[in-house]
Amino acid sequence: MYGESKSGMQCAEFDLLMTDAIDGLLTGDQLSRFEQHKTACPTCSAMFAEAEAGLHWLGQLEEVDPPVNLARNIVLATSGLANEGARASLRSVVNTTPGRPLWDRMRDAFSPRTIWDHVRGTARAIFSPMATPRFAMSAGMAFFSLSMVxxxxxxxxxxxxxxxxxxxxxxxxxxxxxARAVKYYENIRLVYEIESRVRELRRAASTSSVEPEQENKQKNKQDQKSPKENEQRQYQNFSRQDSASVVIATFDPGESVIGESARQRRKL
Amino acid sequence: MEDAQVVELLVRRCIAGDAAAWEEIVQRFNRRIYNICYRFAGSPTDAEDLTQDVFIKVYRTMASYDGERASFNTWITTVTRNLLVDHFRKTKNDRITDSIDAAPGESEDALPLSDRLEDTGPAPDAHLERRETRELVQAALQKLSPELREAVILRDLQDMDYKEIAQALRVPEGTVKSRINRGRAELARLLQRTYRQVM
Structure with missing residues (x-):
């Protein structure tokens, strides 16, 4: 079991010494104890064999060649960063690195040259984006727009x-x-009040004239409805007369009820 | 003058604003950084972009480099490693890491590995076989967790010593050794499994 002491060596110690054993750095007593543990402990033995095999496999990997232009591309990519500001900050940090006397570091940090480098570097960092064609184009467009306005x-x-x-x-x-704004607001308010009053008056006037008209309209509607109702009433009376004739006809023994009713309809 | 001293001098000149020194640094380190990025990311285009990002970051933060704490080599490895871990986190959702059949790095338009290994045609020549093995190992390397992968890459592919790796990864040396052991063993297990599947 892992962690057990076999042949005077713990598995953890074996694990620690495994790299040295593979590198061939173990000697004497340490080597013999290592070998004894390896023989006695199957887990550690398997682990050792696998580690050796893994190292063998890794030995198959060769160094690959980087792309031809890699170094050039890196230098180009970093050349954009190589402005005075970055250098100034680097220089100041070098000059203030610990290990030098405090007075020297203070003198370097506050020397006119360092301060000037800082100022110049900061100014460049701020204004360098403005020196791009894109920024110039935007500024030109803004000027043109303002002059147009x-x-x-x-x-x-x-x-x-x-x-x-x-x-x-x-x-x-x-x-x-x-004062102008307040006056304008008050004027607007007055206008709105007058408008609303006028609207109310109009509404009141329109409702009073509409009432008699509505009454007349209702009467007309009733008159329009009455001929139909009369017709319906007449029809009902007529049907009553019909049914009476049918009832009378049934008492005639020579004719059928259907024949009598048909005759009555034909007469009508 | 030793190589480390030359680099230190170049760094100082670069910080002082010497463009030629910066170019020299780029020339000296771009191959190594590209290889770390390539082995970690598994894609040449990603590796190229990441290498550029590393150098841009190095250029911007060079003032924070302290030669007394670590060598420039270790420092630039730390910067690279941090950027790679960031990249790994950002692209975590985009990655397809489920299958070892996933696109191998060196030839992206090639067939999946298992398809090529299943080929029953005439035996490939030694060059092709080596290339396929490399692609297989690279694909398996991509399957390792980032912690194990970075430790294995720095030790077994970049030949960094344990102390430097511990400094770069900001973990104890014992952890580095443990990660390297586990990384190697995991890689071997993955490759054995792949071979078992295709045989």
Whole structure:
């Protein structure tokens, strides 16, 4: 069983020594104890055989050649990163690496050259995207759009120069604008109120004129209905007369009931 | 001057802004990093992209390299390993890892391994046989868990010593040895199983 001590060696120790044994680094007593354990422990013995076989298999693998342009591509890929900013930060870190006296590190870290490198590196990191054709194209389009908007809306750049941007004027402009907005809102509100009143009056006027008309319409409807009802009543009376004749005819012994009723219908 | 010293000097020059030093570093290490990436990811295109990513990261973080703590070789291996683990996590859902028949690395448009091994036609020549064996081992390597795979790759394919691997993987040396043993054994078991299936 794994973990048992066989021949003065634990399986864990055997596992630890296995790599050295395969590498041929075991000697003397250690080697003999290892061999004894290997003979005594079937689990460790199998493990050793498998590890040796695995190493043999791995020996079949040869080093593969990288793509021809790999190194060149790497240098090209990293050349974009090789700006002064990155170098400046690298340089500053080198200069401030631990192990040097604190005073030297402080002096290097705050030297004008290091600070200038930092500033230049940061500025480059910020503004380098702006130096791309894509950014220039976007900026051009934005300028064109703004100039179009100004032209269409009648705003002239020369007018902007005459703007009074003093705090006093700005405050006055603010209050004037606010007053204009409030006035506009109030006006709109008044208009809406008048509109709603007019609508209510119209609705009231229309409902009063509609009532007599509706009564007349109802009467007309009843008149239209009455001829039909009269017809139905007449038909009912007529059928009553029919049935009476049928009943009378049944008392005539010379004729059938069906014949009499048929005759009556023909007369009609 | 020793190789490690030359590299240290190159790193210093690179940090100071020497573009030629950076190119020299890329020339020296790109093959090794590409091989680690290729053996870990199993795809040449992924390996190429990952190698580029490794060097971009190295370039950006070179200032954080401390030569007293570890060699540049170990440091760049750590960066590579971290990136590979990130890549492994990101692509976990996309991978098809169920079958050993999954696409082998070196020739992606080739037939599945078992189909080729089942071929009853005339015996392939030695070159083809070696190539197929390599593809088979590479496919089995992809089946290992990332912990075992990285340990095995760094030890058995990159010849790094246990101390360096322990530094790169940030685990104790005993754990590294254990992972290497388990990785080798697991690989052998996988290959034996594959052979048993196709024979």
């Amino acid at each position: 100004f032209t269409v809306s009648g705003v002239k750049i020369s007018d902007l120069r005459n703007l009074d941007l003093t705090p006093r004027n700005l405050t006055r402009t603010y209050y004037a604008t606010e």
